[in-house]
Structures are given as structure tokens and as C-alpha cells.
Amino acid sequence: MGIDDSTYVHGIHVVHDGPREAPPLVLVHGSGASGSSWGPVVPVLARRHHVIRVDLPGHGQSPPAASYDVPGQAAVLAAALDELALSSVTVAGHSSGGYIATALAEQRPDLVGALALISSGPSPDALLPQPAVLRALIAPPLGPLMWRVRSDAMLRRGVTAVCSRPVTVPDDVVDDARGISYRTFRTVLRRNTEYVAERNVPTRLEALDVPALVVFGTADPRWDPDAVRLYDGTPNTRVERLADVGHFPMLEAPAETGESLLRFLAATSR
Template identity: 55%
Template sequence: MSESSLTPASEDVTVHGVHVVIIGEPAAPPLLLVHGSGATGSMWAPVVASLATRYRVITIDLPGCGRSAPMSTYTVARQADRVAAAMDELGVGDLRVVGHSSGGYVATALVERRTDLVGGLVLVSTGPSHAALLPEPAIIRALTAPPFGPLVWALRTGSMIRRGLAATAAAPITVPDSAVSDMRRTSYRAFRAILAANVDYIATRPVPERLAEAGKPLLVIFGDRDPRWDPASAHDYEVVPGAQVHHLRGVGHLAMLEDPDALARSILDGAP
């Protein structure tokens, strides 16, 4: 699905420093889409139109990413608090929240810290613990790791960003131009701080254990060829009472770009 097929945004605002785009009928139930590390809300573009047939779709740029303001510290809890403040200001409640990759940590923290705000949770390619992490592709290390990471990051082109993303996919992808443009806004400092915060979050306690106590409906979606997190680790979430686990065939880490129709169907059919 092309970006041009998207329904026009009903709102495009920045609230509490968080850039928010809202698409869909105001009376529809709200669905918040949370991107992963180094990405932005515009990464969800290929699935938004489909999801907006049923939901009022809300995409955000997490703090320090894309068009959102930076923070002094990027703990996952503080990121979640900033997102919650934005949702409160917009008058949005009873959210269904979809988190991609490490965006699932922010989504989980929202459940932990604001159980009143979240009605159900969908995690897409969200690693449950460090044990599930697979070796990082070489191009991503080149883009992000010290000592040369800051220089490469500053000089990175749209082509480099697309190649880095493609290294985490199992199928050919088309990255929206808006996503590339927004990703280039993110500073190296913010990116590294966010990565460190994610490491701390799952080192403190694995995600399935956190959600097992939360009492919220959960759908877990993984590509069966994910090169970043062991696809079999999706079953770690089965400790969460009533959790549904779904694998997308032939899909890697970027389901919204690799098979947006399959991802949208999975969310529409199974979102709690």
C-alpha cells in the first residue's frame, strides 16, 4: 500500500514535545502505534489506511526521535510517561497499543505505569529478553557502534538508512520517504541513550514476566524469519494468561514494510 493511499490526517500536532499524527474517524476506538529504536511514527505508513477502517489510528515519534523533542534521560519509564501525558492532553483513553520491536517496551511500560490508559496490547517483533537477541548485522554496527558510529551517523544518507533497515528484513522492502526524512532528524546521542535504556529495561525484568502480572489482553506477532530476535522466543509470552502468539510466514523484523497487509490483518483480526 503506498503512502499516497493513506487517509488524510485528521490531526498533526506536537503535544508535551511528542509529535502525534491521528488518522481516522473521531468516534472510532483509538489504536496507538509505537515505533522501535531509531525509527519514527512514519514507519507505520503502509498499514495505517487499513487499520483506520476500524480504528482512530495514532502514530507518534517517541521522545528524541524524528520530530519529537529530546529528553535529558531516556529511561523506558520516562518515555512512557511522556507518551501518556500526550495522550491525556489529547483526551484519548482506553487505548489499544501496538509496539514494534523496542517500542513494545514503551508499550509495556505504559501498561505498568498507566493501567487505566491501556485496554489491550499488541507486540510486534518485541524481544522478550536478552537471551532471544541474535547477532547484529554488520551494516547496523557500522552505522551505530563507537568509535566511528557518531561520524557515520552524521554523514548517513537515505540510501544507507534503507540498507540498514533492509538488513533486518527477510523480504524486499520499500521504506517510505517520510520515514527516511524523519529518521535523519534523530541525533546519535538520543539513539544511543535509547538503546541503553532498552537494555536496562529488559535486563531488570523480562517483558513476559512484566505482562504476566499486568492482566491485559495480549497479542504477540513475530516474523518467522526475524534476524534480530529469535522467532521462537515469541512463545516466551505464553506465560501471560490468555496471550495469543502469531507468526507471519516469510517475514523478518519489519512486518509493516515487508508484508503490511498480513500485519494489518493480524492486528484487525486479533487486537485485544
């Protein structure tokens, strides 16, 4: 597979997989997760690409930040890519990571050659009622208490609750989730909502001159799967639906997800 190492770049934790001379692919995780959430799909991607996984501020092994607004997180990512001397890369974001990727393209079009959004809800009104285990962990007044006493089993249930297919949650995903504070998580969720409420994602993509791939599971329990139709008419955007897949395609269908990304990468590199 080539290299496999981790470092800190502009204050955030970054993991490299695959040969450095290969075309770069940046992977951005969603709220409450970390770069480790991409683990099952990395081996197939790293055979052909230099895969760069980041832990956003306050997530995984990255330290907290003063602000968690989406443009601010995108600016941190931009500074890290500058430090790595990367430009015109493909950036793939899972869930709210797709918002960070989109904001990066808005701020620094020189850094983003293509976008891939996986399970990224298009607008706030597409959000479904959340599974009970997530409500217990998030909603006040019990949320802070539940957050302090959460077990590994509860963290795993939090992941599997948004999946449609049976999954095995990797240990590093659980370990990284344990390190996120309740305040950080709640703040990140609010800032994500503000970003898509200001302007929905399809509208933002339409304003960008960047090829985009949108991947959505047809059984996503977090976002209304029918809402993916909002992306269908977006110029320069390809939509792929994964049958019977929930919110976490990288865990539920790593082979399908990896192949979708590879097809897109091959098409945009021509």
C-alpha cells in the same frame, strides 16, 4: 479514511488518521524510527479506527528529552494520552515500542485496554548478532563518524538489513531517521536493554491484567525467532507468527500485520 492531521501534544509529535469517533488505536514505533514507520499499515487500520501515531522524544519530529529510560518515555506518552482525553485504548508497539507500551500499562492501567507487541524481543539473551550495516552505524569508535556521513542509501540499507522480504523504504521513514542524533540512538538502545534485563517482557505481561497480542516474524534477523516461545505460556496473550517475515512486519507484510491487529481489536472489543 477520515481525518489525517498532525499536532504536538505534551511536547511530542502526534499524527491522527481515521475518524475521531472510531475506537482509538495508539501506534508506538521502535528505536531509531518514528510514527512514519507504521505508514503502510495505517490505511487498513484507519478504516475502522482512530489511529494515533506518536513520535517518541528525540525521534521523528519530536524534540529531544533529558532522559530516555523506558518508564520515562512511557510517562510522556501517558501525559499525551491524558491531554487527548483517551483512556482504555489499545496500544501497539513495534520492537522497543512494545517496551514503551508495556511500561505504559504498568504505570497507568487506566489508559491501556489491550497491548499488541510486534517484533518485541522478550529478553536481552534473545538478541542476535546485528547486521554489518547496523554495527557500522552504531558501534564505536567508527559509529559517530559513520552516523555523520550516512547517506539516504545507507539509511535504507539499515532498514532492509533487518527485513527478510524485499521492501521499499518510504521516504518519510528515511527523512525521520536522519533527524535522530547518534547520542540519542545509543542512549535509547542502552535504556531499552536495561528495561528488559531488569524483568523480561513475558514476565511483565503476566503481571498485567491486559489482553495482549504478540506478532513475530519467523525470519527476524534481530531477535531469535525461536525466542517467541517465551510468550507462548503467558496468560491472556495470543501469539501469531508471520512466515518468512523479518523484523519489520509493517513494511514487509502490511496486509498480514494489519489483519492481525484488526482481528485482535475485534476480539478485545467484545
